[in-house]
Amino acid sequence: MQHIHILMVDDHPIIIEGYQNTLMATKRDDQTLVIDTANTCDAANLLMERAADERPYDVCFFDISLPPSSDGKITSGEDLAKIAKNILPNAKIIILTMFNESYRIHSIVKEINPDGFLIKSDLTSSELAEAFHHILVDPPYYSSTVSNFLNKSIINEIYVDEVNRKILHLLAQGMKTRSLPEHINLSMSAIEKRKKQLKLLFSISDGKDESLIMEARKKGFL
Incomplete structure (x- = not known):
């Protein structure tokens, strides 16, 4: 059995x-x-x-x-x-x-x-x-x-690692960027750099965190 x-x-x-x-x-x-x-x-x-x-x-x-x-x-x-x-x-x-x-x-x-x-x-x-x-x-x-x-081969494949997912999750909960280093073991400049990369990945033209969260949610990352 x-x-x-x-x-x-x-x-x-x-x-x-x-x-x-x-x-x-x-x-x-x-x-x-x-x-x-x-x-x-x-x-x-x-x-x-x-x-x-x-x-x-x-x-x-x-x-x-x-x-x-x-x-x-x-x-x-x-x-x-x-x-x-x-x-x-x-x-x-x-x-x-x-x-x-x-x-x-x-x-x-x-x-x-x-x-x-x-x-x-x-x-x-x-x-x-x-x-x-x-x-x-x-x-x-x-x-x-x-x-x-x-x-299907995706030319502009978005790959969001664990840290980036955590950044998105915390921002979606309404956390301010300045508070992120308390929850993520990275410097403020490293977090800012990742946010910039995320906005590029998700083609955010207005640079707003709200737009990033909306797009990440639409694509199923939140």
Whole structure:
């Protein structure tokens, strides 16, 4: 009997219920699925730390858009996936998201290199089941939208690293630039330089932080 220990993270309980029902209905007879669920970054992080000490997860499903952790250090499913790769090195990582923006998809693939990457608007019960069984045996599995974007070469590819994402996140929360060095281990001039690069990357012509945040949100980075 194959025991598969699974973590599912999504801030909408009804979506998790749908995933659970699909996997339980389509599992093989020789498989036993043990599924833990979390709706927040804090809850997911706690479950992962516990699993790392006791029985590591075999598969982790992460939604990208999640409310940040209470200390503000974990801002998304992307951050959770990075933690999982570190403390649960053998776990298969599956990213699920509503974002279907090519830049965002490229960024996630570069930063996480997930074993599965599914766009929710592509997703049917049969595709989720197919993806799950495929990933257990022969990862990766990318849904059609992801595959299409990755197959197209993007000339001006936007790649936003972890520090730049944190700058965007803090600015979006209304933090002033002068306060950023308190939360990011960089000098003010280094932060200003990164902000300039971000504005170039996102083609912000008016130079305003508000325009940068709006464009980053539109492209799925917030």
